[in-house]
Structure formats: structure tokens, C-alpha cells
Amino acid sequence: MKPDETVLIDEIRRAIGSDTTYNFSDIICQVTEEHTGPYFTLLHIFATGAYLTYAEKINELPTLREDEVSKLRVLALVRMSTNQRVLKYEDMLRETGLSSTQDLELVVIRSIQCGVLDCKIDEASQQVFVNQLSGYHVVPEQLDFLLDSLNSWSKSCKSALDGIKSDVDASAAELSAQVKKQEAQLKQFETAMSNIKKDKSRDVSSTKSRKRLA
Secondary structure (H helix, E strand, O other): OOHHHHHHHHHHHHHHHOOOOOOOHHHHOOOOHHHHOHHHHHHHHHHOOOHHHHHHOHHHOOOOOHHHHHHHHHHHHHHHHOOOOEEEHHHHHHHHOOOOHHHHHHHHHHHHHOOOEEEEEEOOOOEEEEEEEOOOOOOHHHHHHHHHHHHHHHHHHHHHHHHHHHHHHHHHHHHHHHHHHHHHHHHHHHHHHHHHHHHHHHHHHHHHHHHHHO
């Protein structure tokens, strides 16, 4: 084995074993199957969160530590979260190769602690509600869904902004109407006050004239 191949395999092992690496884009660009053999396959399995593929080819692949297997299960949940926001226990159990809901919940908790999933566990309905995910390597077949999600989000934002603008315009129109109404009432009040003063002035003048005549 050539030294550069050893270095590449060491990098793959470090990436797979790291608690902070969940996006493998950089290292995938550096390695080829020709130089790293089964480690290349293992890297792609981690990059795509394909736990079931690992389980099928386990005898052909390098041995993983228990924490690395747990990390792969986390990545399997993250992969599922790229195209759905409500994950059912039965689906997650199948994709992670687990049979215990308690073990599954531990994997979900680890995904939260690692910061790759922001989600809420609902034990009663046996579902996990995903808010967002981060730091995950996106493969080409997931791009269409992500683009659709972004377009949907963009439309929702536009709809919300249009609604806000409509509310603001309606409020502005209502405020303008109220101002005009108050201005009209003020004008009526000023006119009434002016008329009262005129009437009072005429009454005073009339009283003075009667006194002079008397």
C-alpha cells in the first residue's frame, strides 16, 4: 500500500469516527475507489446515511466501532429528514436496523446533541417532528426535493409578506379614514364655536342698543 493511500484511509477513518463531522463533501472529492477500496464504499455509505447498505455489505467492509455504527444510524435519520418532516418510529426502526424503540430514541437524542437535527420526540404517537437539519452531505438525488422545499418556503414567505402588506394597507386606509373623520368633526366643532361666538356677539350688541333706547 502506498503512503498516500494510507493517508487517505486515515482521513476517512477520522471523518467517520469524528463526533463533529457529518458532511463528507470535502473528503469525497479527495478520494477514489481505486486508492481506498472498501473504505471508499464505507465513506459513501456514511455520506448518504445508508445504514441498510452497510448492514447488507458488513462482511465486505472495514469493521466499525459501536459509536461509529451509532453515528451511521444518526445519519440514516438525517437522510430521512431531507424529504419528510414527520418520521414514524416504524420507518426509523427499519432504516436504522433497530428493534427497540428505546434504542431508537437514544439515536434521536444523539442526533439532537450533535446538532444535526432539531426535532421533537412524541412518544405517545411514536413520531419525531423535525424542525430543521444541518451539516449533512446532500447527494444529487435529494436536490430536487430540496429545491421543491425551498420553492415552497419561498412561496410561503411571499404569501406571508403579501398578507402583511395587505394588513398594513388596510390599517393605513382605516387610519386615513379616521383622521379625515376627526378633521371633519374638528371643523364642525370650530364652525359651531364660531357661530356661538357670533350669536353671543349679536346678543350683546342687541342688549346694549335696547339700554340706550330706554
